[in-house]
Amino acid sequence: MGLDDRDALRTLRDAVDPALGSEELIRTFYTNWFAADPSVRDLFPPDMAQQRGVFAQVMTWLFDELVAQRADEPVAFLAQLGRDHRKYGVTQQHYDSMQKALLGTLRGHLVDSWNDRLAEATHDAVALFIGVMRGAADAEKEPPYCDGTVIEHIRATRDVSVVRLQLDRPLSYHPGQYVTVQVPQWPRRWRYLSPSIPADPSGAIEFHIRSVTGGMVSTAIVGETTPGDRWRLSNPHGGLHVARDDGDVLMVAGSTGLAPLRALIMDLTRYGVNPRVHLFFGGRYPSDLYDLKTLWQIASQNPWLSVTPVSEYNVDSPWARDYPDVTPPRGLHVRQTGMLPDVVTSYGNWGDRQILICGGPEMVQVTKAALIAKGAPPERIQHDPLSN
Ligand SMILES: Cc1cc2nc3c(=O)[nH]c(=O)nc-3n(C[C@H](O)[C@H](O)[C@H](O)COP(=O)(O)OP(=O)(O)OC[C@H]3O[C@@H](n4cnc5c(N)ncnc54)[C@H](O)[C@@H]3O)c2cc1C
Ligand code: HEM
Structure with missing residues (x-):
């Protein structure tokens, strides 16, 4: 049975699910692991709360996939995770000690329902997760950082x-x-x-x-x-991208959310012909729009790019004079005053556009919701994951 045993896999899935109260199990796992292999502790930050949460979520998703008898995505994900984990200084010994600690903790936690079938499924699943990670890490020739x-x-x-x-x-x-x-x-x-x-x-x-x-x-x-x-x-x-043959583009950048959109725009300048790109760049004060001069330069040579600066307040605060002047020469659209989602949607629903939104998690969520409420198709909207 092992990885075919969907009942046993479901028991494991429920045990690690944070929504079903896995906090204690995950905490015990890390405590056991750190006690058995003290060399691991120093690799993690002092406060483990976030790590425990992310680990529980990933384990729940992995078991969900196994219950559904899907292996392709989990294997690809684990292989990438293994390659990525090299940057933390993870060694083969760490994988050994983790495997032992995870198996032991799951057995201790599920002692009341423990039997041969559950033991086999637990062993096989943990061996799969760790085996794929360590195998991919081992096979990778590129430096980890x-x-x-x-x-x-x-x-x-x-x-x-x-x-x-x-x-x-x-x-x-x-x-x-x-x-x-x-x-x-x-x-x-x-x-x-x-x-x-x-x-x-x-x-x-x-x-x-x-x-x-x-x-x-x-x-x-x-x-x-x-x-x-x-x-x-x-x-x-990450996969933010502009498909050059998929219609015009709306980009919405809040503060430093500009960075990846600017890289995409700079990349587009390599081509003579591009879809039209309309970028809204927002900040709280006019002086927060720190990169307007670069955007002006690009727009002045690339007629497919339009830029609308947006600020919540119409006037600057006193600290603005301590920093470089951000005012661009004439040529961009007139700066609009208001909240970014309101200003963007006041132009229409942008339903025919590829839409890319970048910024803080709240700004992305609110802007996305406002565009969808106006009729923009959700499948045309791209953004990065909202948390680390
Ligand atoms: C895919 C991705 C790409 C990113 N790219 C950039 C980038 O190019 N430039 C950049 O400046 N940041 C970027 N970030 C955010 C960055 O990774 C950090 O999360 C951010 O700098 C906060 O880290 P910190 O250690 O200062 O805050 P932490 O100590 O981790 O968090 C402190 C508090 O700040 C809150 N917080 C975390 N991030 C944000 C945020 N973005 N806006 C508002 N509150 C927040 C947290 O919820 C927490 O309450 C990106 C995030 C993601 C997920
Ligand atoms: C089943 C095996 C494992 C899984 C599913 C897993 C999962 C994760 C995930 C999802 C993260 C979040 C950040 C990221 O994606 O990098 C993470 C971080 C981390 N993992 Fe793992 N991991 C595993 C094995 C290991 C092993 C064997 C080590 C060895 C020490 C390790 C050490 C770390 C460290 C140091 C971090 C960074 C924590 C931080 O900086 O906040 N992991 N792990």
Whole structure:
């Protein structure tokens, strides 16, 4: 039976499901694992709450797929996860100790219903998950990460920085993708950031970072980054894209959500003919629209691009004069005042467009809902995952 035993797999699925109260099981698993193999503990951040939540969700999805007797997607996902996990310094010994700890914890938790069938399914599922991850990690020849040196840090506004790096080797990614980044101020706290330029053969790369209130890594990047800092980058992910043969495009960017859309727009400039692209770029104050001059430059040479600046408030706050002037020369659409979703939908439902939305999770959700409410087809709307 093993992986064919759907009843046993369902028991395992329910045991790890956070919605059914798996918190205690997952906590016990990590405690057991760290006790059995102390070398693992230091790889994780001190606060494990988020990790426990993500791990429980992933395990629930994996068991769901096995219950439905689907293996292709889980295997592809686990192989990618295994390759990605190399950046944490995961070794074969860690996989051994995890396998033992996970099996032991599941057995202890399900002791009342434990029997040969459940034992076999548990053994086979855990062996599959870990076997695929370690096998893919082992087979991967590319280095797990790529280091680079900060060469310029521009404080663009009160809370947005533009950081440019020279990588030790070029990093390959598609325009619109994001990468994981570790900065020296917060070792082991990897965060997603989206390069704001297409992959560069000489290894130049640029990021736009907004410090979020109470945010650990983003506030450190904006407040403390200096030239010479060494950053570590890994694993491009994500599928934001423009299909050049699939009609005109609407892009909606909130603050540094501009970065991946700008990379896509820059990539389009390689072609003479493109679909029309209308970009709404929003911020709270007019001075938050930190990159209008670059957008003006691109639009002035590429007639397929229109840019509408949007700010919530019509006037600037006093801190604006401490930062570079963002006002572009004449040529872009007149700046609109209002909330981004309201302004975008006041132009129509954009139902015939490919729609790409980028920004903070709330802005993306609200803008998407507003567009759908106006009649935009959900399947035409793209955005990145809303959390790390
Ligand atoms: C696919 C993807 C791509 C991303 N690309 C970029 C990028 O190019 N530039 C960039 O500046 N950020 C980007 N982010 C956000 C970034 O990865 C971090 O989540 C963000 O910088 C906060 O990290 P932190 O350590 O400062 O905050 P944390 O300490 O992790 O969180 C602190 C608090 O801030 C909240 N928070 C987290 N992210 C946001 C957010 N974006 N807006 C508002 N509140 C938030 C959390 O819910 C939490 O309450 C991206 C996120 C994803 C998922
Ligand atoms: C069944 C096997 C495993 C699964 C399903 C799994 C799943 C995950 C997931 C989903 C994440 C979230 C972030 C990311 O995608 O990188 C993560 C992070 C992580 N995992 Fe695993 N993992 C497994 C095995 C391991 C092993 C063997 C190690 C060895 C030490 C490990 C160490 C880590 C570390 C250090 C992090 C980063 C935590 C952080 O920085 O917040 N994982 N894991």
